[in-house]
Amino acid sequence: MRVALVAESFLPHMNGVTHSVLQMVRHLERRGHETLVVAPDGGGKRESAPYGRTELLPSMPMPSYPDVRVAYPTTARLARVLRDFHPDVVHLASPFALGWKGQAAADALRLPSVAVYQTDVIAYTERYGVPGAVPLASAHVARLHKRATLTLAPSSASEAQLAALGVDRLRRWGRGVDAERFRPDRRSEGWRARIGRGELLVGYVGRLAAEKQVEDLRVLCGIPGVRLVIIGDGPERERLGKLLPGAVFTGFLGGDQLAKALASLDVFVHPGESETFCQTVQEALASGVPVVATGRGGPVDLVRSSVDGWLYAPGDLDDLRDRVLDLTGDDAKRRSFASAARESVVARTWESLGDQLIDYYREAQRLRPLDDASRGRELTRREGVAPPERRPWKRYIALGDSLTEGLCDTSRMADGQYRGWADRLSTMLAQGLGRFEYANLAVRSRRVRDLVSEQAPQALAMKPDLVSIFMGANDLVGHSADPLRLAAHVEKVVRDVRDSGADVLLVTPFLPDRPAARIFTRRFTLYATELRRIAAATGSYLLDAAALPALRDGTMYADDMVHLSSRGHRYLAYRAAEALGIPDAEALGRLDDALHGFDPVDDPAPQGDWLRTHALPWVWRRMRGRTAGDGLLPKHADYVVIPGRNAPKRSKLS
Template identity: 35%
Template sequence: MDSATTSTATRPPRGSDCPSSPPKRVALFTGAYNHIADGVSLTLNRLVEHLEQQGAEVRIFAPTVDDPPIDHAGSLVSAPSVPLPGRSDYHFTLGLSSSMRRELEAFDPTLVHIATPDLLGQQALSFAQSANTPVVASYHTHFSSYLKYYHLGLLESALWSYLRRFYQQCEHIYVPSTAIGAALEEHGITDGLRLWQRGVSTDRFTPRRRSSAWRQVRGINDNEVVVTFVSRLVWEKGLDVYARVIRQLEDRDIPHRSLIVGDGPAREDLERRLPNTTFTGFLEGDDLARAYASSDIFLFPSDTETFGNVTLEAMASGLPTVGADAAGSRDLVNHEETGLLCEPGNVAAFTEATRRIILDTSLRTSMGRAAYRRTQDFTWDAILSKMNRYYDQILGRSVSSSSERARTRSLAVH
């Protein structure tokens, strides 16, 4: 596919850049932007929208599809890509095409942000180094945790070696949680780490969205306890554990209703394994908010998350979480206060934790209220403003370095 640019914003004139405020032209490279609706793409779209509202120019280089599931923010340049075998919803980028390179050179970025350390990210890094442009990266996918799902554990050492070489060339590495930051440090990625958490729209995701009518349409009575999973339906999200927990609850006659929100390649198999579960398919916006708020417990066994956007949305909706004691949940869920954390993959532990909250109405209510209170600190405005400040730190240093080089050249001439 050849490169093509689509835009939702008009570029301000270059001459408007003020000397006291370094021009902010950000080139963002990512493997997920609008061709797939996942946590990475939604977060990056929010970031771009915020940056443009603050006066920055942003150009995004990412794979595209003819019928994208979400509208994109900013000016998007289509990156050549191919679907991954067996996972056509994910695309592997093929690097910078000649037309993309011309687009990039014409844009003349003052900062390069790489969100995926793939071939496109590697070539973007090389371009930035040749142009003496500062580079930052954000860490969205904990690649090593995915290897076990594809029986590729032998590649872990080589993977970390590659990631070390890649990220050591970036001035900042933005991590979504302290747990992920610690994991990177354990593997020798120590310089430039900065915390960039995720926010939640607390005006949308709120207990006030709870709807008896929404439940009734799906055959759920007001007195039934709904155990909910929300995510893309791929096995690395802990779906096997979820399915086994639900089956054990059913076998033990623990009263509950199972609800799965989302879509993906694992859905057909899940529907066979969980015939009593209600599947809503993909939901977004207010429909998604109602699904959360009309549930009672969020069961999310995934141990591959870097942050856990869905966990934060569930908590904002007033749900206690039963989650994996891993990076995605550990920074959000306070064990025994806002939910319960279990050993990753331990079906018995997840079953007992879920059973406990199902049967204890008082505990379920108190944990849900505590979860709601905890999320009030995670506003998108504060989270995205923090990233803007990180950019300003880098650009300020870049301008200072350029000024110093110019001053040195001037002194040498005179």
């Protein structure tokens, strides 16, 4: 894969954006991918990335912050740079000015883009008090990230902020930590003696700028037996020297010097409320240092209050002081928090984050053609728009074909019986409810006409409050299928269900990643685009399975290479739960997959066996006008009761 990384900031100016870009370039090159970094030059200093290619563009310094430089190329020039490199995907690192041109160039070249949200520009403009700048910055951020194929947010606070601006296709991508460099045994008693002369050290690491709110640390000055340590530099250095009497300012530290300083602190503090992630908090935790940070923004996802640190009420400086006093005044608690701090981050490696990013690149490659199809039909891309507010459903009915029936998912089932993603979803929906009713009217080989004439009327008569609709694949592989006409029939069903007062979970059909399936790609793409529009127009929940790169993985499929395996059904169930807003669905899905494990098939069945066992019988039935579902009835034509968490019995579906 060839990846072009367009970065707002780069060497020699070292900050969070530069650091993460360097980490990703290193990881991509090690994985055998080719990279190009496009970034502002350093004025008189020009420094290339240590790996891959670098294209530095003319830039000018920001008037109030000369260390930050802004590049000003034309879109045409940037498009030429990208075209010469022939990237497969464009990575926009903390995009705003250069990133906007990068997105425009990507659109001109029809390249997928992944925008990484790293800087809360809106909060910065608010902090610096530029008249009228906040609405302009908000509109610009929203417009840019809506154009990106995917947006990666580092924290729950960032996701909520972007979602409130109407940004869709949000995915979570945090930051890795160098746990080899930042570790507790870097602690230096010699360094501590030079800085604090036997005192406890409470320190901050980061840029000294107004948006970091370092001046709030004035409430820590004068605490007996405690020395405040400020590590970093920036435009606020001189003013902070006057506001923080007795504090030790070390200036900028990097590399092993920073690792030694961090590990030598007793408590780390960070007062900034506009952090999208806050990498220094993570590095402090890796160094075995308990953290006191504001309960807003990125630190909320990093600090486990009362376990490895404290989150204080934003803006409440008395609370900040009390939390620091709690740790500096209790040696045993401080040691306990320090041990938990290290444990909390050791698994957050840049390697694992890099591999996750590569998966997002592949997802963006799959999504870009769908976006082009939507724009070609003057449709608005709607995947990712916040669904209706979740309510405690008590009656759920699943409609569909073999995938919703659960074909090939034999986990914990008797011979000839199948479980399936909808059965699994019903057990998650039942949690916390005293009584939950579930019906599954899906039957293998059914088509949209069966949804309209049989399944939907039967479901409406049963008065559910949630209905899932996963139908259309059998039609789309048929002769002369019309995706638009099929979608129109589905839309009528969706509107009828919504008019009854029930919610709808609409699922887009998907294709396995096999050469034989590619002849149907255009039909499935157009149909999925229509379903996205229908979900948005009717206020329905959307499980965009067609856009999930994991469903291209062969281990998700059964021996027939068409239906999902038990692992595939588990995966789809948790994605459905996530779409419906069930708490912690993503984390539970990863845990479930890890607990079950799987053995990838190293040598797939011989092509002749597959043709004889699966393909030829299917073709023979089609030629005779028959289907595998002829004469079959739904497995749960009436409601079955799924006990909730407090119920005395377990359902056979659990």
